[in-house]
Amino acid sequence: MVKPVTKAVFPVAGLGTRFLPATKSIPKEIMTLVDRPLIQYAIDEARGAGITDFIFVTSRGKSALEDYFDRAPELEHALEAKGKDQLMQVLEDTNMPSGAISYVRQQQAMGLGHAVWCARRLIGDEPFAVVLPDDLIAADEPVLAQMIEAHNEIGGCMMAAMEVEPDKASAYGILDAESRDGNVVKVKGMVEKPEAGTQPSNLAVIGRYILTPQVLENLHETGRGAGGEIQLTDAIAQQIGKDPGVSGLIFDGERFDCGNKGGFLQATVAFGMARDDLGPEFKEFLRGLKLD
Numbered sequence: 001m002v003k004p005v006t007k008a009v010f011p012v013a014g015l016g017t018r019f020l021p022a023t024k025s026i027p028k029e030i031m032t033l034v035d036r037p038l039i040q041y042a043i044d045e046a047r048g049a050g051i052t053d054f055i056f057v058t059s060r061g062k063s064a065l066e067d068y069f070d071r072a073p074e075l076e077h078a079l080e081a082k083g084k085d086q087l088m089q090v091l092e093d094t095n096m097p098s099g100a101i102s103y104v105r106q107q108q109a110m111g112l113g114h115a116v117w118c119a120r121r122l123i124g125d126e127p128f129a130v131v132l133p134d135d136l137i138a139a140d141e142p143v144l145a146q147m148i149e150a151h152n153e154i155g156g157c158m159m160a161a162m163e164v165e166p167d168k169a170s171a172y173g174i175l176d177a178e179s180r181d182g183n184v185v186k187v188k189g190m191v192e193k194p195e196a197g198t199q200p201s202n203l204a205v206i207g208r209y210i211l212t213p214q215v216l217e218n219l220h221e222t223g224r225g226a227g228g229e230i231q232l233t234d235a236i237a238q239q240i241g242k243d244p245g246v247s248g249l250i251f252d253g254e255r256f257d258c259g260n261k262g263g264f265l266q267a268t269v270a271f272g273m274a275r276d277d278l279g280p281e282f283k284e285f286l287r288g289l290k291l292d
């Protein structure tokens with residue numbers, strides 16, 4: 001039987017230099033998409049998939065993240081005194097039960113694999129999820145929930161996957177699929193950021209993973225890979241060919257790359273349009289724009 005997945009790791013140690021100067025004083029994950037910080041979307045997706053333990057891998061200068069998930073007693077009292085019940089509820093939705101979030105620091109920027117390895121003592125000997133908040137996915141059913149459902153059937157390591165344009169493949173981990181059954185592909189090889197034109201397919205890994213504790217053991221031994229960093233992809237690849245192996249789930253949903261400005265802007269427009277309270281007026285504004 002596959003053990004249930006209750007823990008998720010959120011690597012949030014990056015400097016966010018693509019968003020300078022904003023990230024000079026605020027972590028990238030706190031940047032606002034419509035009216036909520038980017039990290040809130042990742043947390044909500046994980047909560048919607050049944051995750052109860054949230055492990056943040058942070059770095060210096062990220063204390064705003066810890067404050068965000070703490071209670072804000074003064075604000076709560078002020079809202080209560082004014083009878084602002086709706087806003088109280090908005091705040092309540094951001095509160096996490098005591099002890100649900102743990103923080104561990106990645107002391108050196110050595111890559112995604114290293115960030116996940118830093119969380120090893122909090123993960124222990126059970127399958128766990130990894131969620132990259134930069135990958136924002138609009139979906140009817142949270143993508144992590146889609147994955148956990150599929151993972152319950154087959155176990156092993158699973159990654160979210162989607163087709164990308166061939167000229168974009170070198171920005172991703174790319175899968176080499178052996179076979180496909182519905183939305184699940186069995187993986188026979190994977191490569192992190194292949195050189196242009198050398199990718200085995202255009203099926204890219206998107207930032208949602210369910211991993212077995214063996215990957216943490218592999219990470220002890222994983223040397224520096226693409227870009228001189230310790231790559232999660234390389235540690236997962238070591239599980240290929242072992243039972244129960246490695247798979248990719250071609251998820252239902254629309255993914256936005258909020259790790260760059262263009263993607264963040266597109267996500268802002270898409271999520272703004274989708275909001276019941278803002279969408280109608282916002283769409284009217286967009287329709288009226290002169291686009292050249």
Ligand code: G1P
Nearest residue numbers: 112135172173204205206207233
């Ligand atoms: C990371 C992973 C890569 C994956 C990507 C998805 O790369 O290393 O395999 O395809 O996330 O967003 P990064 O974007 O951090 O360079």
